[in-house]
Amino acid sequence: xxxxxxxxxxxxxxxxxxxxxxxxxxxxxxxxxxxxxxxxxxxxxxxxxxxxxxxxxxxxxxxxxxxxxxxxxxxxxxxxxxxxxxxxxxxxxxxxxxxxxxxxxxxxxxxxxxxxxxxxxxxxxxxxxxxxxxxxxxxxxxxxxxxxxxxxxxxxxxxxxxxxxxxxxxxxxxxxxxxxxxxxxxxxxxxxxxxxxxxxxxxxxxxxxxxxxxxxxxxxxxxxxxxxxxxx
Amino acid sequence: xxxxxxxxxxxxxxxxxxxxxxxxxxxxxxxxxxxxxxxxxxxxxxxxxxxxxxxxxxxxxxxxxxxxxxxxxxxxxxxxxxxxxxxxxxxxxxxxxxxxxxxxxxxxxxxx
Numbered sequence: 001x002x003x004x005x006x007x008x009x010x011x012x013x014x015x016x017x018x019x020x021x022x023x024x025x026x027x028x029x030x031x032x033x034x035x036x037x038x039x040x041x042x043x044x045x046x047x048x049x050x051x052x053x054x055x056x057x058x059x060x061x062x063x064x065x066x067x068x069x070x071x072x073x074x075x076x077x078x079x080x081x082x083x084x085x086x087x088x089x090x091x092x093x094x095x096x097x098x099x100x101x102x103x104x105x106x107x108x109x110x111x112x113x114x115x116x117x118x119x120x121x122x123x124x125x126x127x128x129x130x131x132x133x134x135x136x137x138x139x140x141x142x143x144x145x146x147x148x149x150x151x152x153x154x155x156x157x158x159x160x161x162x163x164x165x166x167x168x169x170x171x172x173x174x175x176x177x178x179x180x181x182x183x184x185x186x187x188x189x190x191x192x193x194x195x196x197x198x199x200x201x202x203x204x205x206x207x208x209x210x211x212x213x214x215x216x217x218x219x220x221x222x223x224x225x226x227x228x229x230x231x232x
Numbered sequence: 233x234x235x236x237x238x239x240x241x242x243x244x245x246x247x248x249x250x251x252x253x254x255x256x257x258x259x260x261x262x263x264x265x266x267x268x269x270x271x272x273x274x275x276x277x278x279x280x281x282x283x284x285x286x287x288x289x290x291x292x293x294x295x296x297x298x299x300x301x302x303x304x305x306x307x308x309x310x311x312x313x314x315x316x317x318x319x320x321x322x323x324x325x326x327x328x329x330x331x332x333x334x335x336x337x338x339x340x341x342x343x344x
Binding site for chain 2: 018019022023026043044047048049050052053054056057059060061062063064065067070071074075076077078079080081082083084085086088089092099103104106157158159160161163164165166167168169170171172173174175176177180182183184185186187188189190192193194197202205206209210213217218221224225
């Protein structure tokens with residue numbers, strides 16, 4: 001039963017295999033050239049399993065210790081998982097122990113597969129979702145561990161490799177931009193961060209930026225939701 | 233080891249990332265019963281916050297770039313424009329990210 005579910009799950013994870021090996025590798029190399037042993041990317045990928053946050057965490061580990069900022073930053077970057085959870089409430093009903101691992105490992109990519117793809121009729125849907133989660137988790141851990149190991153073997157000049165994080169967030173930002181009808185929130189995020197950076201400086205602008213973003217979104221809830229109704 | 237943190241501060245930092253992530257993943261299952269729909273404000277925040285967060289993260293990546301001196305962030309801006317243009321053209325994340333990163337590395341190595 002398990003083997004059948006694994007076989008059914010595998011093809012659906014192939015696109016993720018390509019993406020996660022590449023991004024995981026880049027993440028591991030980035031951590032390595034930042035001076036961390038491969039154990040860091042490996043354990044962080046096992047325990048956090050969230051690409052955006054793991055990249056940001058490298059930067060935070062290189063900065064002065066700021067636990068409150070780290071915690072709030074984590075909540076803000078990961079808030080979207082709340083909504084994956086809400087969408088999965090009924091789908092994970094009655095799965096018992098498998099459910100806890102599936103919830104633990106529900107990154108963007110895993111969610112998009114297990115939410116949209118139904119297991120074939122003769123395959124146990126619990127194990128199917130379990131293996132989709134496990135395979136994706138495995139690809140990411142593998143990529144980042146290998147990156148952490150081979151980073152030191154790279155002999156070409158690696159200056160500027162940290163730009164992989166910038167490029168990744170530019171691409172994710174663009175994808176959000178293309179999908180959404182109302183760009184108010186995207187513009188708010190860019191502007192509040194830029195203004196707070198000018199006022200508070202590179203080491204202190206995150207907390208004020210997060211506060212301003214939440215405040216602005218709360219203040220403009222009515223007008224933003226109104227355009228949504230008009231456009232749809 | 234790089235950075236200014238002690239080992240224990242690193243453990244706490246990583247631990248907080250894990251804790252925060254686990255909270256966001258498990259909270260819905262602890263709070264919302266299957267029949268209940270979440271409050272409207274939560275739905276609204278969930279729909280619109282990610283764009284703002286990724287906008288903030290783009291700026292976060294540029295926080296140490298000096299726009300007022302040196303090259304005024306020109307290599308970063310060129311590489312971002314390239315990444316964005318390539319992505320709008322092909323919509324292939326792997327291609328855009330790797331080409332953007334490599335072009336940035338070449339830019340700071342050979343041009344600036």
